[in-house]
Amino acid sequence: MVKAIVGANWGDEGKGKITDMLGQEADIIVRYQGGSNAGHTIINKYGKFALHLLPSGVFYDHTTSIIGNGVALNIPYLFQEIKSIVDRGVPAPKILVSDRAQIMMPYHILFDQYEEERLGGKSFGSTKSGIAPFYSDKYAKIGFQVSELFDEEVLKEKVNHVCEMKNILLEHMYHKPKIDSVELFNTLLKYRDMVKPYVCDVAAYLHQALQEDKNILLEGQLGALKDPDFGIYPMVTSSSTLASYGAIGAGIPAYEIKKVVAVAKAYSSAVGAGEFVSEIFGEEADELRKRGGDGGEFGATTGRPRRMGWFDAVATRYGCRMQGATEVALTVLDVLGYLKELPICVGYEIDGVITKDFPTTVKLAKAKPVYEILPGWMEEIRGITKYEELPKNCRKYIEFIEKELEVPITMISNGPGREEIIFRNK
Numbered sequence: 228m229v230k231a232i233v234g235a236n237w238g239d240e241g242k243g244k245i246t247d248m249l250g251q252e253a254d255i256i257v258r259y260q261g262g263s264n265a266g267h268t269i270i271n272k273y274g275k276f277a278l279h280l281l282p283s284g285v286f287y288d289h290t291t292s293i294i295g296n297g298v299a300l301n302i303p304y305l306f307q308e309i310k311s312i313v314d315r316g317v318p319a320p321k322i323l324v325s326d327r328a329q330i331m332m333p334y335h336i337l338f339d340q341y342e343e344e345r346l347g348g349k350s351f352g353s354t355k356s357g358i359a360p361f362y363s364d365k366y367a368k369i370g371f372q373v374s375e376l377f378d379e380e381v382l383k384e385k386v387n388h389v390c391e392m393k394n395i396l397l398e399h400m401y402h403k404p405k406i407d408s409v410e411l412f413n414t415l416l417k418y419r420d421m422v423k424p425y426v427c428d429v430a431a432y433l434h435q436a437l438q439e440d441k442n443i444l445l446e447g448q449l450g451a452l453k454d455p456d457f458g459i460y461p462m463v464t465s466s467s468t469l470a471s472y473g474a475i476g477a478g479i480p481a482y483e484i485k486k487v488v489a490v491a492k493a494y495s496s497a498v499g500a501g502e503f504v505s506e507i508f509g510e511e512a513d514e515l516r517k518r519g520g521d522g523g524e525f526g527a528t529t530g531r532p533r534r535m536g537w538f539d540a541v542a543t544r545y546g547c548r549m550q551g552a553t554e555v556a557l558t559v560l561d562v563l564g565y566l567k568e569l570p571i572c573v574g575y576e577i578d579g580v581i582t583k584d585f586p587t588t589v590k591l592a593k594a595k596p597v598y599e600i601l602p603g604w605m606e607e608i609r610g611i612t613k614y615e616e617l618p619k620n621c622r623k624y625i626e627f628i629e630k631e632l633e634v635p636i637t638m639i640s641n642g643p644g645r646e647e648i649i650f651r652n653k
């Protein structure tokens with residue numbers, strides 16, 4: 228059975244925690260898109276970790292962690308991340324890397340920085356991890372697949388060809404040092420030796436696993452609203468963040484994804500630029516940011532303060548729909564216990580017309596939030612394990628959101644820890 232765990236919002240919904248928790252019953256956990264550009268924070272018996280590239284299942288010794296073909300594979304980063312967890316007492320994880328994954332090249336990271344510099348104030352707010360140049364090259368067919376590391380002659384020729392193109396840009400567009408093709412070739416040989424023990428035909432491995440009825444989790448990065456097709460283009464990421472892409476980025480048939488858990492946060496937060504209708508500012512935002520997540524809403528990769536907002540039912544319903552959510556995990560609800568009143572954005576007013584449908588970016592820029600105000604519960608809800616024991620106004624908030632989303636909320640996360648979860652039998 229394949230279950231995808233994906234974001235219904237702009238990312239940072241707490242997918243890491245939900246994956247870590249559901250990993251208990253999984254055999255295999257697959258990352259299928261993105262790269263080391265966004266982080267997942269996980270708190271379990273080994274401590275607190277910020278993972279970027281490894282799937283959140285690496286903490287269990289019964290699971291196999293897979294980097295699928297859809298991922299932007301930063302090889303030195305992967306090794307650094309494995310080392311960082313093993314050094315802290317986590318048993319060495321079982322990891323497989325798809326032979327069809329493409330490699331994050333050192334120049335992708337540089338191009339990302341140079342382009343942000345060039346754009347100045349008009350930048351996309353990139354995390355500068357090389358993601359956009361990486362996926363551009365993949366689809367321009369000048370990326371490097373892991374499998375290509377194992378044929379030195381072909382590799383050398385390709386390195387020379389790519390360096391020629393890249394050096395023209397470096398010299399004439401960015402006025403930066405050129406790439407030395409010999410040095411790059413040698414770096415790739417080092418990458419080959421590092422990754423060799425983990426390389427595997429992942430699609431074949433998963434085909435076998437499916438035949439053996441194994442439990443497979445697909446772990447998404449970022450959220451539906453950062454999807455290049457259905458998100459707030461162009462302020463999106465460069466690989467699809469949707470569960471449907473899990474089939475491609477892992478190498479399994481689309482019809483195998485039976486369950487999709489959309490993770491939605493009980494309020495809104497976003498990093499980087501882009502339209503954000505229910506955004507709040509000033510003291511109101513500072514207070515929520517300070518209390519949010521686990522120790523404040525600051526980016527796990529960049530440390531940047533996240534933009535804050537009230538729960539956006541329009542964006543989240545759309546996010547759930549585009550994810551094909553079969554259930555919702557509502558996270559970080561505990562943080563809202565200090566508020567007397569809780570606004571929920573239930574509509575967008577665009578040119579005087581109220582809509583509940585999430586529009587394209589040009590229209591979104593004109594949208595003003597329409598709020599419904601719910602009473603707060605003014606209570607600490609951490610430690611509660613049964614749904615019925617939640618304060619009445621808290622349940623009202625959850626049930627209001629559920630109605631708006633049109634998808635059952637089956638899990639409520641009321642703390643960052645693995646055990647801090649309330650299951651609802653729906």
Ligand code: GDP
Pocket residue numbers: 234238239240241242243244265266267268269270449519520521527558559560561562640641642643644
């Ligand atoms: P991801 O990228 O979707 O995995 O999300 P992140 O890990 O970037 O952000 C979620 C943040 O919220 C992390 O700091 C988590 O430890 C924290 N978190 C997750 N669930 C909860 C929760 O229910 N309550 C609180 N207070 N924090 C949570």
